[in-house]
Amino acid sequence: xxxxxxxxxxxxxxxxxxSGVSFAHLVYVSNEKDxxxxxxxxxxxxxxNTIEVGERPRGITFSKDYSKLFICASDSDAVQVYDVAxxxxxxxxxxxxxxxxxxxxxxxxxxxxxxxxxxxxTVVDIxxxxxxxxxxxxxxxxxxxxxxxxxxxxxxxETSNMAHWVDTEKNEIVANTLVDQRPRDAEFSLDDSELWxxxxxxxTVAVIDTATQQTRKxxxxxxNGISADRIQPVGMELTKDGKLAFIALGPANHVAVVDxxxxxxxxxxxxxxxxxxxxxxxxxxxxxTTNGVSGDVTIIDVASLKAExxxxxxxxxxxxxxxxxxxxx
Amino acid sequence: xxxxxxxxxxxxxxxLRMFIIIAVLFVVAxxxxxxxxVDVAVFYLExxxxxxxxxSKLISWPEDDGLQGAALxxxxxxxxxxFLKHQYSLEHTVVDNNADLMxxxxxxxxxxxxxxxxxxPAEAVVAISDLPEAADDLLFNARxxxxxxxxxxxxxxxxxxxxxxxxxxxxxxxxxxxxxWSQLFLVEGNRPGDSWFAEALRTSAKKFGLKIVKQKQWLDxxxxxxxxxxxxxxxxxxxxxxxxxxxxxxxDFGHYLLYNTWLPRPVAGSAxxxxxxxxxxxxxxxxxxxxxxxRKLAGRDMTGVDYANWAAVRSVGEAVTRTNTNDxxxxxEYILGDQFELAGFKGHSLSYRGWNGQLRQAVPLVxxxxxSANAPIEGYLHQTTELDTLGLDKPESRCNAF
Numbered sequence: 001x002x003x004x005x006x007x008x009x010x011x012x013x014x015x016x017x018x019s020g021v022s023f024a025h026l027v028y029v030s031n032e033k034d035x036x037x038x039x040x041x042x043x044x045x046x047x048x049n050t051i052e053v054g055e056r057p058r059g060i061t062f063s064k065d066y067s068k069l070f071i072c073a074s075d076s077d078a079v080q081v082y083d084v085a086x087x088x089x090x091x092x093x094x095x096x097x098x099x100x101x102x103x104x105x106x107x108x109x110x111x112x113x114x115x116x117x118x119x120x121x122t123v124v125d126i127x128x129x130x131x132x133x134x135x136x137x138x139x140x141x142x143x144x145x146x147x148x149x150x151x152x153x154x155x156x157x158e159t160s161n162m163a164h165w166v167d168t169e170k171n172e173i174v175a176n177t178l179v180d181q182r183p184r185d186a187e188f189s190l191d192d193s194e195l196w197x198x199x200x201x202x203x204t205v206a207v208i209d210t211a212t213q214q215t216r217k218x219x220x221x222x223x224n225g226i227s228a229d230r231i232q233p234v235g236m237e238l239t240k241d242g243k244l245a246f247i248a249l250g251p252a253n254h255v256a257v258v259d260x261x262x263x264x265x266x267x268x269x270x271x272x273x274x275x276x277x278x279x280x281x282x283x284x285x286x287x288x289t290t291n292g293v294s295g296d297v298t299i300i301d302v303a304s305l306k307a308e309x310x311x312x313x314x315x316x317x318x319x320x321x322x323x324x325x326x327x328x329x
Numbered sequence: 330x331x332x333x334x335x336x337x338x339x340x341x342x343x344x345l346r347m348f349i350i351i352a353v354l355f356v357v358a359x360x361x362x363x364x365x366x367v368d369v370a371v372f373y374l375e376x377x378x379x380x381x382x383x384x385s386k387l388i389s390w391p392e393d394d395g396l397q398g399a400a401l402x403x404x405x406x407x408x409x410x411x412f413l414k415h416q417y418s419l420e421h422t423v424v425d426n427n428a429d430l431m432x433x434x435x436x437x438x439x440x441x442x443x444x445x446x447x448x449x450p451a452e453a454v455v456a457i458s459d460l461p462e463a464a465d466d467l468l469f470n471a472r473x474x475x476x477x478x479x480x481x482x483x484x485x486x487x488x489x490x491x492x493x494x495x496x497x498x499x500x501x502x503x504x505x506x507x508x509x510w511s512q513l514f515l516v517e518g519n520r521p522g523d524s525w526f527a528e529a530l531r532t533s534a535k536k537f538g539l540k541i542v543k544q545k546q547w548l549d550x551x552x553x554x555x556x557x558x559x560x561x562x563x564x565x566x567x568x569x570x571x572x573x574x575x576x577x578x579x580x581d582f583g584h585y586l587l588y589n590t591w592l593p594r595p596v597a598g599s600a601x602x603x604x605x606x607x608x609x610x611x612x613x614x615x616x617x618x619x620x621x622x623x624r625k626l627a628g629r630d631m632t633g634v635d636y637a638n639w640a641a642v643r644s645v646g647e648a649v650t651r652t653n654t655n656d657x658x659x660x661x662e663y664i665l666g667d668q669f670e671l672a673g674f675k676g677h678s679l680s681y682r683g684w685n686g687q688l689r690q691a692v693p694l695v696x697x698x699x700x701s702a703n704a705p706i707e708g709y710l711h712q713t714t715e716l717d718t719l720g721l722d723k724p725e726s727r728c729n730a731f
Contacts, residue, residue, distance in 0.1 A: 158672070
């Protein structure tokens with residue numbers, strides 16, 4: 001009797017623990033120099049699994065139904081498809097050479113891939129696994145963004161210093177916006193009215209008006225004790241409520257927080273070394289930053305704008321993508 | 330257009346004939362791209378260098394050193410230019426003697442304001458920039474590291490994309506100071522470049538508070554390929570030093586010093602840990618992309634001279650992109666202005682020093698297979714940019730032309 005009571009209590013406990021785990025999201029982090037992906041549980045903030053992928057994994061993104069993870073394995077010249085439920089790589093997509101970054105169109109069908117070495121962007125149909133189009137872009141395409149309405153895909157060229165506006169109906173460039181040196185990342189606001197483009201060597205972020213394709217404001221950054229040369233904006237995350245933007249400042253080892261209404265920097269948060277890309281949780285309460293040189297991921301609390309913890313991952317963590325709890329198989 | 334910038338150039342005695350052929354091709358080519366709004370011609374002039382033999386068979390210099398860097402710059406500019414209706418072309422002339430060099434320079438510069446990249450010795454940089462025909466031109470020195478060209482021999486119409494020896498030696502001394510290797514043994518080679526470099530090393534050591542405790546001229550009669558382990562310990566005998574620095578620009582003997590010094594100390598300078606303009610081991614800051622683009626074009630690794638030529642062409646490209654003009658005076662003004670910056674795959678944006686026309690740039694310290702450090706070394710501060718801790722800062726330069 002007594003024994004049975006204890007075991008039923010244990011069972012309740014384990015059920016509780018189990019359901020607790022199922023509410024946790026998973027953050028997938030690509031490790032550029034380890035050829036792996038680290039998976040972090042957002043409850044424990046520990047690495048719960050590491051998976052082996054192709055060479056030099058950089059950009060990663062989930063399919064819209066979260067059943068698949070796409071991985072730019074740059075040195076394998078492939079975009080790999082990882083089946084989340086089966087927990088294995090199932091096939092490659094034709095990606096063109098040296099894929100670095102990509103975006104999945106809201107139609108969950110067209111993947112736009114930046115081929116850094118060839119100055120082209122490749123458009124792949126992920127179902128038929130065929131190349132639909134190749135678009136000539138500037139030198140070293142890198143940053144990719146797709147508008148939420150699906151009308152625009154943006155490709156930034158690092159050496160041409162441009163954001164190219166690709167009309168997704170025609171898969172053609174219809175406009176170009178010049179930005180500062182070495183544009184790395186692009187993000188649309190949720191209403192698609194603004195495009196944000198970070199310039200690593202220019203040290204700035206351009207906030208561009210989608211309607212006119214003209215720069216509305218160029219943000220710059222200043223941190224006491226850190227020379228301007230080291231402030232190199234790379235990854236960006238815009239919160240869904242439209243209030244904040246987070247800008248990873250690379251070797252300045254800080255994330256800048258920008259108030260979107262005033263377009264002013266309100267905070268600099270110290271993270272790991274050479275902070276690269278970031279991902280927000282679905283609740284938008286935590287931000288995960290990849291720190292390339294220190295080989296870790298910093299977790300930032302969005303409400304308090306404080307770094308809470310850093311967790312060691314593989315070598316040179318690069319990209320990050322979140323698998324929401326409800327989609328964990 | 331690609332027909333004559335992608336190809337390796339041949340060295341010709343009669344450069345003028347070649348120039349005329351190219352000029353004809355060029356006019357034809359320009360005619361065919363009339364639809365573009367801005368056409369930018371970049372001229373490249375090189376005098377081939379007769380290099381004396383060196384001991385190691387592994388040391389060699391590509392014949393198209395420099396030219397391929399310029400060609401890659403043109404290709405990068407055109408990829409960008411096609412979105413802006415800007416079209417770039419490269420016209421190269423390679424000569425093997427002084428008389429041809431001056432004749433070619435006059436011919437090129439006499440066509441009105443042009444952009445001309447010089448791959449010629451220091452004396453020729455001065456002679457060409459002093460030609461009456463050169464007064465309204467924009468010249469880039471992409472080869473000579475002579476410090477004087479950035480100081481008393483500077484010219485207002487010449488910018489320098491290759492670092493001076495002072496920038497290279499300062500980079501090394503910053504690293505030594507950071508490591509507290511303060512007592513140095515200097516070995517100086519016997520070729521002209523070696524004494525220039527040794528002089529730069531002495532000046533930089535002083536600048537960063539380091540001491541050259543011993544200096545020796547290299548013995549050219551030593552047979553070090555066989556006897557390095559016997560000759561070099563004796564040659565480097567001294568009671569105390571933290572590092573050996575060697576000035577041996579043609580890499581004739583410096584590599585044989587490694588592991589053979591009297592005291593077990595690192596070797597740096599022209600061998601061992603080397604301050605460089607560029608090197609295949611540089612991967613950070615997107616450099617891998619530049620390296621692989623270059624390899625695809627040239628079929629070999631990118632050298633420092635290639636990099637300096639690439640940077641010159643890219644500087645012009647950046648200025649044309651931002652100003653939408655091919656007017657040489659406007660381009661020069663933009664390039665020397667506060668707005669100008671160029672991403673150069675070295676972790677800092679590149680710009681030109683307003684007092685002597687030198688391109689500011691980081692100097693990586695490398696050995697055969699890795700980058701050990703990147704100067705400016707953290708901690709060397711400057712009121713404008715840390716990059717100005719390398720080479721002649723405004724108060725040090727005796728250049729008054731700007």
